[in-house]
Amino acid sequence: MSGIPLHERTCKACEGGVDPVGENELASWRRDVPQWQLAEDGKSIYRKWNTGDFVKAISAMREIAELAEADAHHPDLHLTGYRHLKVVLTTHAIGGLSENDFILAAKIDRRLDQAPADDSDIVGPA
Secondary structure (H helix, E strand, O other): OOOOOHHHOOOOOOOOOOOOOOHHHHHHHHHHOOOOEEOOOOOOEEEEEEOOOHHHHHHHHHHHHHHHHHHOOOOEEEEEOOOEEEEEEOEHHHOEOOHHHHHHHHHHHHHHHOOOHHHOOOOEEO
C-alpha cells in the first residue's frame, strides 16, 4: 500500500477484471475514513449528513459532483427530507469496493468537513 494519503491519490479507471479489496486493505482504508460505514453486504461504504437545509444539501452535492467528475468515479447520492444527504460509494464494474471508493471518500471528507468558516454548518452528522 502506498504511503501517499488517500485524499492525495487519483482514482484509476476500472472496467472490471479485478477483485474487490481484500480484508487487509479494507481494514486499513476504513481507518483512514472512519466516518464512513460499511454496508451490510460489504460491497459499499456510505456516509450520512444532516446539511441543515435544502440549499446546503445541493451545495454539498455539487462539491461531491466536482470531485467525482475529476476522478471519473461517481457515487450514488441520496437526498431525502430536503436536508438529509447520504453518499454511497462502490465500484460497480467489480461489484464491490476498490481503492477508488476510499480515495473519493477521503476527498469528500476533506472538502465537506473543512468548509469555510462563514459556511461551517454546510454539513453535520446525520
